Amino acid sequence: xxxxxxxxxxxxxxxxxxxxxxxxxxxxxxxxxxxxxxxxxxxxxxxxxxxxxxxxxxxxxxxxxxxxxxxxxxxxxxxxxxxxxxxxxxxxxxxxxxxxxxxxxxxxxxxxxxxxxxxxxxxxxxxxxxxxxxxxxxxxxxxxxxxxxxxxxxxxxxxxxxxxxxxxxxxxxxxxxxxxxxxxxxxxxxxxxxxxxxxxxxxxxxxxxxxxxxxxxxxxxxxxxxxxxxxxxxxxxxxxxxxxxxxxxxxxxxxxxxxxxxxxxxxxxxxxxxxxxxxxxxxxxxxxxxxxxxxxxxxxxxxxxxxxxxxxxxxxxxxxxxxxxxxxxxxxxxxxxxxxxxxxxxxxxxxxxxxxxxxxxxxxxxxxxxxxxxxxxxxxxxxxxxxxxxxxxxxxxxxxxxxxxx
Amino acid sequence: xxxxxxxxxxxxxxxxxxxxxxxxxxxxxxxxxxxxxxxxxxxxxxxxxxxxxxxxxxxxxxxxxxxxxxxxxxxxxxxxxxxxxxxxxxxxxxxxxxxxxxxxxxxxxxxxxxxxxxxxxxxxxxxxxxxxxxxxxxxxxxxxxxxxxxxxxxxxxxxxxxxxxxxxxxxxxxxxxxxxxxxxxxxxx
Numbered sequence: 001x002x003x004x005x006x007x008x009x010x011x012x013x014x015x016x017x018x019x020x021x022x023x024x025x026x027x028x029x030x031x032x033x034x035x036x037x038x039x040x041x042x043x044x045x046x047x048x049x050x051x052x053x054x055x056x057x058x059x060x061x062x063x064x065x066x067x068x069x070x071x072x073x074x075x076x077x078x079x080x081x082x083x084x085x086x087x088x089x090x091x092x093x094x095x096x097x098x099x100x101x102x103x104x105x106x107x108x109x110x111x112x113x114x115x116x117x118x119x120x121x122x123x124x125x126x127x128x129x130x131x132x133x134x135x136x137x138x139x140x141x142x143x144x145x146x147x148x149x150x151x152x153x154x155x156x157x158x159x160x161x162x163x164x165x166x167x168x169x170x171x172x173x174x175x176x177x178x179x180x181x182x183x184x185x186x187x188x189x190x191x192x193x194x195x196x197x198x199x200x201x202x203x204x205x206x207x208x209x210x211x212x213x214x215x216x217x218x219x220x221x222x223x224x225x226x227x228x229x230x231x232x233x234x235x236x237x238x239x240x241x242x243x244x245x246x247x248x249x250x251x252x253x254x255x256x257x258x259x260x261x262x263x264x265x266x267x268x269x270x271x272x273x274x275x276x277x278x279x280x281x282x283x284x285x286x287x288x289x290x291x292x293x294x295x296x297x298x299x300x301x302x303x304x305x306x307x308x309x310x311x312x313x314x315x316x317x318x319x320x321x322x323x324x325x326x327x328x329x330x331x332x333x334x335x336x337x338x339x340x341x342x343x344x345x346x347x348x349x350x351x352x353x354x355x356x357x358x359x360x361x362x363x364x365x366x367x368x369x370x371x372x373x374x375x376x377x378x379x380x381x382x383x384x385x386x387x388x389x390x391x392x393x394x395x396x397x398x399x400x401x402x403x404x405x406x
Numbered sequence: 407x408x409x410x411x412x413x414x415x416x417x418x419x420x421x422x423x424x425x426x427x428x429x430x431x432x433x434x435x436x437x438x439x440x441x442x443x444x445x446x447x448x449x450x451x452x453x454x455x456x457x458x459x460x461x462x463x464x465x466x467x468x469x470x471x472x473x474x475x476x477x478x479x480x481x482x483x484x485x486x487x488x489x490x491x492x493x494x495x496x497x498x499x500x501x502x503x504x505x506x507x508x509x510x511x512x513x514x515x516x517x518x519x520x521x522x523x524x525x526x527x528x529x530x531x532x533x534x535x536x537x538x539x540x541x542x543x544x545x546x547x548x549x550x551x552x553x554x555x556x557x558x559x560x561x562x563x564x565x566x567x568x569x570x571x572x573x574x575x576x577x578x579x580x581x582x583x584x585x586x587x588x589x590x591x592x593x594x595x
Contacts, residue, residue: 163459289422289460296458368493372574377490380571381580385548386532388445388569 076198077150083115146185152246161294175329193277199227219254252333260336262343269341278332412514415439426479433457444567449498464507473500487579528554
């Protein structure tokens with residue numbers, strides 16, 4: 001396995017953004033124009049090939065060859081991580097969690113990668129490691145590795161919310177890293193991550209304030225970047241192409257620390273984003289009936305164990321806090337480049353912050369229409385009553401009819 | 407109200423609704439009775455503490471519900487059938503004791519009924535009549551045939567149900583109790 005120098009690779013001249021193809025405005029055409037020489041833009045590419053940059057160089061080809069999924073590895077969604085690998089364990093004895101089989105018959109071993117950045121940020125995130133990558137021998141507990149791959153949102157189930165053994169748990173979206181290549185991390189390289197996304201802003205931003213000190217807040221916008229790649233056939237010369245779309249959440253500070261951050265605040269803008277992986281803590285919606293059911297089941301289990309009333313109340317409160325707090329990996333944006341579209345003006349950004357978000361935030365529901373006149377309702381109900389098909393069964397029994405068979 | 411009734415019908419999704427008296431929440435569904443009750447739609451509820459796990463309740467399927475007549479006003483949600491005189495509220499007629507998926511074999515047991523008294527003189531509708539009930543506010547007594555009863559006469563409610571109508575973009579509910587003369591019912595029992 002050869003380590004890929006992604007930074008050098010993506011900074012190569014062949015990776016420069018190409019000019020948009022004509023006046024094409026649809027997503028596919030925009031994506032083709034955005035294709036900056038990554039996967040799918042190989043020799044003999046189909047639609048949009050003329051607008052694409054040069055074919056990928058040898059290094060990228062190598063990654064694409066090594067990736068079991070085909071030539072999916074491209075530079076539209078790239079993530080490089082350096083950290084320490086840990087096998088996921090469970091139970092009191094720390095038993096290694098067994099590999100899971102996908103419905104398609106592939107087996108994946110559950111690992112986590114722990115990252116301790118020099119700046120003090122420390123977190124871990126799940127990895128799905130295929131059997132083929134396991135054979136590299138690099139995935140051992142405590143090994144420090146450099147991983148290259150792509151990030152995407154994936155729907156999964158949070159088992160903490162399972163209320164009975166057959167319950168899969170709470171459906172949730174988790175940011176996953178698809179591992180494409182792995183190598184031993186250079187000893188001098190610090191822990192950290194680097195992400196590059198090339199795609200379109202999907203939907204409006206959600207604005208929130210992060211408290212950075214007593215009474216001091218920093219506005220943060222959460223957006224989603226939609227990256228679309230073209231998967232080509234494994235047969236050279238085949239004309240079929242298939243789209244692969246990934247969605248990745250990204251957080252950008254709106255305090256002026258990121259130049260051109262306003263380019264991320266408008267739906268449909270074509271952008272290039274660079275950043276790093278960041279854990280974001282959020283509160284789950286406690287009104288969700290599935291969450292309520294899980295909270296009730298947890299509370300019941302804690303009460304069943306017994307104990308002093310104060311202690312039980314404390315344990316229940318702690319369990320509720322733990323279950324209602326979620327963590328999702330997101331891309332902390334550090335660089336934005338607008339390729340196509342329009343960035344919001346400073347005034348528009350200020351208005352957006354004041355309004356607390358863009359179109360993704362639901363507008364207040366319109367006031368319900370005034371109820372119609374009571375006489376109209378009564379007349380309609382009278383008509384509905386007269387239109388009932390027959391005398392109800394239970395009443396018909398008075399006349400000697402069948403007691404329940406309709 | 408006395409007496410357990412058994413109904414078979416198709417249930418809606420079970421959802422949480424807040425009581426109008428501010429004493430908490432219930433888990434409720436709308437039931438379209440196929441047997442054991444009158445026609446139309448009936449609101450059924452369980453106290454929240456009896457149904458912590460919504461997945462255990464038969465939703466969007468044929469269910470056998472054992473219940474008692476215990477009307478409850480709750481705040482209406484989107485999609486609920488509402489009361490004409492209180493558009494933000496609805497009335498759930500039955501408190502369920504048990505709700506099970508119906509095995510498609512077991513018939514519901516007959517409901518002995520409940521004695522009722524009229525709160526106001528009845529009005530004729532079609533071949534029958536309607537009247538407000540004394541002990542069941544917002545529930546309308548309905549006799550599908552016969553001359554309007556004397557308000558002082560003894561009556562018995564034999565089946566529950568409800569009619570709905572769409573007016574002004576909303577669905578409106580008239581909870582019903584099918585009535586029969588008590589003497590008639592006793593004579594045929």
